[in-house]
Amino acid sequence: MLSSLHLRSILLPCILSLTAGAALGQSATSIFSPAASPAQWEYGLSMLVLSVTLVIFLVVGGLLLYAVIRFRQRPEDSEREPPQIYGSEQIELSWTVIPILIVVMLFLSTTRVILETEAAAKPASALDVTVIGHQFWWEFRYPKYGVVTANELHVPMSDPARPTPTYLAMSSADVSHSFWVPRLAGKMDVIPNRLNTMWIDPWAPGLYLGQCAQYCGTQHAKMLLRVYAQSPADFAAWIKQQQQPADQDLSNNSAAAEGRTVFMHSACINCHTITGTPATGRFGPDLTHLASRDTIASGPVQNTAENLRKWIDNPDSMKPGVLMPSMHLNDHDLDVITAYLTTLH
Amino acid sequence: MANSTPVMEAIDQTIESKRRPPSDVITEWVSTVDHKKIGIMYIVYALIFLLIAGVEAIIMRIQLAVPNNDFVSPQVFNRMFTMHGTTMVFFVGIPVLFGYGNYLVPLMIGARDMAFPRLNAFGFWISAFGGLLLYFSFFGGDGLYGAGSAPDVGWFAYAPLTAKVFSPGNNTDYWTLGVLLSGIGTTATALNTVTTVISMRCRGMTMGRLPLFTWLMLITSSMIFVVVSPLTAAQIMLILDRYLGSHFFDTQAGGSAVLWMHFFWIFGHPEVYVLVLPAFGFVNEIIPVFSRKAAFGYPAMVAASAGIGFVSLSVWAHHMFTVGLGPAGNTFFVFSTMVISVPTGIKIFNWLGTLWGGKIIFTVPMLFCIAFLFQFLVAGLTGIMLAAAPFDWQLGNSYFVVAHFHYVLVGAIVFGLFAAFYYWYPKITGRMMSETLGKWHFWLFVIGFHLCFDFMHIPGLLGMPRRIYTYEASRGWETLNLIVSVGAIFQGVAVLILVYNLVRSYYRGEKAGRDPWDAWTLEWAVPSPPPVYNFAIDPSVNSRRPLWDLKHPEEPDSDYE
Numbered sequence: 079m080l081s082s083l084h085l086r087s088i089l090l091p092c093i094l095s096l097t098a099g100a101a102l103g104q105s106a107t108s109i110f111s112p113a114a115s116p117a118q119w120e121y122g123l124s125m126l127v128l129s130v131t132l133v134i135f136l137v138v139g140g141l142l143l144y145a146v147i148r149f150r151q152r153p154e155d156s157e158r159e160p161p162q163i164y165g166s167e168q169i170e171l172s173w174t175v176i177p178i179l180i181v182v183m184l185f186l187s188t189t190r191v192i193l194e195t196e197a198a199a200k201p202a203s204a205l206d207v208t209v210i211g212h213q214f215w216w217e218f219r220y221p222k223y224g225v226v227t228a229n230e231l232h233v234p235m236s237d238p239a240r241p242t243p244t245y246l247a248m249s250s251a252d253v254s255h256s257f258w259v260p261r262l263a264g265k266m267d268v269i270p271n272r273l274n275t276m277w278i279d280p281w282a283p284g285l286y287l288g289q290c291a292q293y294c295g296t297q298h299a300k301m302l303l304r305v306y307a308q309s310p311a312d313f314a315a316w317i318k319q320q321q322q323p324a325d326q327d328l329s330n331n332s333a334a335a336e337g338r339t340v341f342m343h344s345a346c347i348n349c350h351t352i353t354g355t356p357a358t359g360r361f362g363p364d365l366t367h368l369a370s371r372d373t374i375a376s377g378p379v380q381n382t383a384e385n386l387r388k389w390i391d392n393p394d395s396m397k398p399g400v401l402m403p404s405m406h407l408n409d410h411d412l413d414v415i416t417a418y419l420t421t422l423h
Numbered sequence: 424m425a426n427s428t429p430v431m432e433a434i435d436q437t438i439e440s441k442r443r444p445p446s447d448v449i450t451e452w453v454s455t456v457d458h459k460k461i462g463i464m465y466i467v468y469a470l471i472f473l474l475i476a477g478v479e480a481i482i483m484r485i486q487l488a489v490p491n492n493d494f495v496s497p498q499v500f501n502r503m504f505t506m507h508g509t510t511m512v513f514f515v516g517i518p519v520l521f522g523y524g525n526y527l528v529p530l531m532i533g534a535r536d537m538a539f540p541r542l543n544a545f546g547f548w549i550s551a552f553g554g555l556l557l558y559f560s561f562f563g564g565d566g567l568y569g570a571g572s573a574p575d576v577g578w579f580a581y582a583p584l585t586a587k588v589f590s591p592g593n594n595t596d597y598w599t600l601g602v603l604l605s606g607i608g609t610t611a612t613a614l615n616t617v618t619t620v621i622s623m624r625c626r627g628m629t630m631g632r633l634p635l636f637t638w639l640m641l642i643t644s645s646m647i648f649v650v651v652s653p654l655t656a657a658q659i660m661l662i663l664d665r666y667l668g669s670h671f672f673d674t675q676a677g678g679s680a681v682l683w684m685h686f687f688w689i690f691g692h693p694e695v696y697v698l699v700l701p702a703f704g705f706v707n708e709i710i711p712v713f714s715r716k717a718a719f720g721y722p723a724m725v726a727a728s729a730g731i732g733f734v735s736l737s738v739w740a741h742h743m744f745t746v747g748l749g750p751a752g753n754t755f756f757v758f759s760t761m762v763i764s765v766p767t768g769i770k771i772f773n774w775l776g777t778l779w780g781g782k783i784i785f786t787v788p789m790l791f792c793i794a795f796l797f798q799f800l801v802a803g804l805t806g807i808m809l810a811a812a813p814f815d816w817q818l819g820n821s822y823f824v825v826a827h828f829h830y831v832l833v834g835a836i837v838f839g840l841f842a843a844f845y846y847w848y849p850k851i852t853g854r855m856m857s858e859t860l861g862k863w864h865f866w867l868f869v870i871g872f873h874l875c876f877d878f879m880h881i882p883g884l885l886g887m888p889r890r891i892y893t894y895e896a897s898r899g900w901e902t903l904n905l906i907v908s909v910g911a912i913f914q915g916v917a918v919l920i921l922v923y924n925l926v927r928s929y930y931r932g933e934k935a936g937r938d939p940w941d942a943w944t945l946e947w948a949v950p951s952p953p954p955v956y957n958f959a960i961d962p963s964v965n966s967r968r969p970l971w972d973l974k975h976p977e978e979p980d981s982d983y984e
Contacts, residue, residue: 105899107886109817120813127811131804138771142796145778149714150785159975160782164983165720173772174765181761184811188757191813196750213589253584254680256745256820260886264816267745269681270583270674274747287898291745291820291888293577295584296497299891378895399497 106287107260113286113307114236114278115243116195116263123191130184198277201241205234209248211255211268211290213401214297215363215376225320226351228363229376232306234313236279242310243279253295259288259305267292280307289377296399302377324367324422325354337418340411349402352422362402368422375400387416456540457955458525461547463851465522468551469515470925473918475558476510479503481915484875488908490896500892501575506557508578509598512694513605514554516836520701521546521612523843524640526851528616530946530953531634533625533962538618542611550608557601563593574598577890579691580661582672582683587665596665603658606651613647616640625945626963631984634944634967635718638725639704642732643697649736650697654690657683681746688739695831696735700728702839703770706792709846710774712942713789714781717968717980720773727766727773734763744812745819753812760810767803771796786940787861791842794869798834805830805880820890823883829876833914841868844921849939853951854932860924864917871913878906943968 112118209231210217218231233244248257250270257276258265266276280286290301308316328335341347342356349362357365368374374381374389375397388395391412393402407415452460483503486494495503525543529536537543560573572594576585585595620633620641633641661683663669670676672683711718718724740748740756748756774796783789805827809815818824841864848856882900883889894900938947947970949957966972966980 105885107898109884109886117817120817123811124808124814124817127808127814131807135800135804138775138800139797141775142778142793142800145775146783146793149778149781149783151715151782155782159715160780162717162980162983163719163776163780164717165723165776169776170720170723170769170773174769177765177768181765184807185758185761188761188811188813189754191811192750192753192757195813196753253589254581258820258886258888260817264813265745265819266816267747269746271677271679272681272747288886289888289891293501293581293584293890295589296501296575298501299497299893 106285109260111261113282113284114262114280116276116278117261119191119194120264123187126187127184130180134180200245200277201243203240203242204277205242205244207231207233207244207246209246209257209268211248211250211252211257211294213252213295214290214301214397214399216257216301216303217251217363220317223317223321225317226364227320227367227371229302229373230304230306230371232308232313232316233278233280234310235281235283235307237281241279243277245275245277248274248276254292255290255294255301256292257288257303258291259286259303261286262288262305265291278305280305283307283309283312297397300376300378300397302373304373304377319370319423320367323354324369325352326421328418328421331417331421333414333417334421335418337414337416340407341415341418344405344407346405346415365419365422369420370423383416383420386419387412390415390419456536456544458529458537458540458543459851459953459955459957461543462522462524462526464547464551465518465525468547468554469519469522470922472510472514472518472554474922476507476515477915477918479507479510481911483507484908484911486892487894487904489905490894490901492893495892497892498575501577501890502573504890505574505577505598509557509574509602510554511832512578512698513602514550514557516698516832517605517609518550519840520643520698521609521616523636523705523847524616524644524701525612527847527946528619528637528640529623530949530957531637531944532620532623532628533945533958533964534619534623535957537615538623539615543615546608546611546615548608549611550605553601553604553608556604557597560594560597560601563597572597579687580683581687582661582678582680583674585661585665585683586673586675588673588675596662599658599661599665603655606655606658609647610651610655613644613651616644620644625958625961628964631722632964632967635707635721635724635728636701636704639700639707639728642728643700646693646697646700646732646735650690650693653686657686657690660686681743684743684746685739688742689736692739692742693732693735695828696731698836699831700732702795702836703728705839705843705846706774706795708944709788709792709842710777712940713784713786713792714778715784716777716781717971718773719776719779720769721967723769724773727769730766731763731770734759734766738763741810741812741815744815757810757812761807764803764807764810771800771803786845787856787858787865788842788846790862790865791838791845794865795835795838795842798830798838798872802827802830802834818883820888821883822887822889823880825889826876826879826883829879833872834876841865841921844925846940847946848925848928849932849935850946850951850953852929852932853935854928855935855939856924856928856932860920860927864920864924867913867920868917871910871915871917873910874913875907875910878903878910882907938970941974943971945969 110121112121206221208219208221216229219226234242236242248266248268249272250268252270255268256265257268262278262280263276266274284307286305286307288303290298294301328338347357347359349359351358351364351366353366371381373379374386379385379389379396392404393400394404455461482495483500486492486500563572572592574594574597576590576595576598580598583589620637660671664671664673670678672678674680707718707724737759738756740752741760744753809818809827845856845861882903885899887894887900935951937950945962966984968980972979972981
């Protein structure tokens with residue numbers, strides 16, 4: 079029975095690492111598959127720290143295991159107490175000095191990565207994006223391009239020859255949040271009355287998932303985050319498209335035109351902006367190019383007409399605790415507003 | 424009495440009736456100032472809260488067992504993790520450790536009571552009232568329906584989520600006042616413990632001969648003065664913000680969210696050591712007895728513990744690596760945090776030194792101590808990972824952190840505590856606990872613990888943040904979460920076995936006698952349970968192991984000091 083305790087203390091880390099290894103390949107948010115420099119450097123440091131701590135675990139754990147097995151009381155033992163040892167200065171000094179050396183080594187490696195990341199020079203080619211955290215969604219503003227979007231951040235990929243990192247200047251409109259896309263970088267808190275910055279330089283195009291990592295109230299769980307890294311050409315095209323007015327001439331689409339009227343005459347416009355219309359609210363996500371996004375409700379729901387209608391009808395049923403109220407619209411109004419919103423490409 | 428007047432007789436009778444011992448059990452316990460009774464009350468009260476907080480944990484784990492679950496609503500989940508954390512830290516951890524401190528310290532140093540018996544009773548009752556107030560929140564507001572208005576701001580209660588505008592109603596006030604009261608009680612008991620150890624030691628009990636548990640209670644209690652005061656100050660500032668219009672943490676009016684973090688973690692991080700040092704104390708007492716060896720390197724043990732207590736005061740901002748402290752701030756707190764692993768390492772090696780060359784007897788308390796050693800080793804190593812700030816930028820606020828600190832709080836502290844239950848139960852009640860049930864408890868708990876907290880590290884590495892009530896199935900977290908939940912249920916069952924064992928052994932346990940473990944410290948010199956006055960004559964000691972000297976006059980410890 080005792081040996082199974084020892085067996086477990088050996089076996090468990092092995093099972094753990096095997097399971098972890100298997101799981102790592104499948105997760106879109108694994109910190110062990112970095113796709114940008116900060117995440118890469120953090121990964122490098124984590125490998126160093128993991129190897130050092132693994133060695134310490136094996137050595138100290140092994141000694142403990144040996145002591146427990148070797149020095150257990152056996153039936154054939156004499157009644158006498160074992161010889162008493164009250165201490166040994168040399169031994170105690172050695173297990174003080176060696177840990178100090180290990181600590182100094184780890185400290186220096188850590189400091190280097192901190193400086194590399196936090197004190198990196200900002201190239202002139204960097205893209206600036208303002209990130210604003212809200213309960214429970216993200217606002218992204220591109221000051222240079224006059225583009226505002228929500229929940230889905232588009233950034234250009236950065237190749238080493240011509241680096242175009244994205245610098246995120248972050249603050250919060252209400253409570254504290256935390257911006258975390260594990261494959262791109264570690265998290266950075268998004269705090270009211272405080273401007274934090276971080277940068278990312280995705281190497282490969284694609285979708286990188288993340289989510290808010292600071293408890294921010296009832297719906298913290300569904301404050302998801304999507305980063306689309308695009309080739310410079312695709313990114314330029316996306317910016318161009320976002321700069322176009324989305325509110326089109328709707329004279330040949332009567333349902334959408336009616337939906338626009340209903341929208342503009344309801345309380346929706348107090349919270350939402352649609353550029354070029356009377357809707358200029360800032361409390362909720364900017365809807366100017368809503369139909370160009372893949373998801374609604376800050377990530378958990380696919381952006382389809384059906385989901386959008388359900389969402390407008392009763393947001394709380396899809397995301398309990400969301401701050402968007404149900405507008406108590408009738409079926410007809412729901413249909414036409416949905417028709418209008420799906421035209422906002 | 425022959426020539427006394429009726430008036431004087433009446434006075435005598437009144438005095439007599441006042442002197443009469445309390446007749447019923449409740450009055451006896453409510454009015455007691457005996458350190459042993461207060462210690463027992465602390466322990467029982469903590470056990471009750473342990474069961475409640477355990478139920479809250481199980482509710483959370485059922486909710487997270489499968490993705491997109493709707494077993495509880497998001498708000499109920501948020502209340503569960505807030506109450507679980509607050510309860511475990513303030514109404515289980517501190518009371519149970521102080522309960523043992525209260526019970527054991529006077530016995531171990533050969534005193535008849537604590538220095539301030541009434542302050543002791545005050546400390547207990549005000550803490551207990553804090554716990555009741557916190558849980559009364561379930562009946563406040565909208566009542567039990569929807570879990571009442573229990574706090575849902577997290578045990579860390581970060582500003583500005585606690586500001587009136589983001590947290591209307593009374594739930595945050597229940598949290599603030601409940602914790603504030605428990606802090607007052609804790610400070611009173613800490614003051615009492617320090618005074619007792621400094622001034623109530625028996626003849627020959629020099630500081631260099633204090634039992635290690637007493638040393639650790641002394642260090643812990645001294646830390647409490649320094650760390651509970653900022654928390655109390657912050658609680659009062661929060662109350663001022665919420666009711667009197669001040670703006671310390673009210674960011675809508677220009678207050679600072681980061682200020683709250685500093686205040687909170689100046690308390691919150693040393694608090695981990697406040698909890699773990701007494702657990703070290705248990706292990707320091709139990710491992711030598713069941714290895715049949717004197718503690719290896721006593722002076723180094725004491726110095727390392729004091730060092731941990733001291734350095735722990737300068738590590739709080741490692742909870743804030745992602746706040747944007749900048750490279751200088753981050754580097755300082757990386758260093759101070761990593762440095763703490765040196766004295767911690769010394770303690771582990773000294774325990775190893777104590778085991779080395781011993782005759783290890785695997786009683787239930789010793790089994791818990793051995794599991795403690797391995798688990799504490801892992802907890803320390805994941806702590807080093809989190810201390811490396813850039814690694815922490817990834818791991819912070821993820822499930823990896825939840826796994827890490829449960830390794831400390833459960834793998835080390837609760838295991839130390841379980842060892843203490845089995846080890847001192849015979850002293851407290853006069854009866855042994857069942858070893859068979861104890862082994863069931865141990866194995867179920869160890870298996871549950873490892874299923875739960877080993878696997879919990881991985882979702883963190885896979886990007887799962889903590890404090891989320893649900894998650895999508897597509898992230899690769901679901902199997903791991905199911906395993907974790909199964910492990911949690913194992914641990915719940917094991918604790919029920921412990922409770923059954925505690926109750927059953929009280930009535931049917933084998934009689935223990937004075938010294939069932941053949942131990943060495945003074946508490947084993949008095950009958951079990953000890954009489955109210957502890958020692959019929961004041962003891963006097965010559966070494967760190969007074970009972971060893973009595974049993975082995977041919978080779979007394981005093982020769983080696």
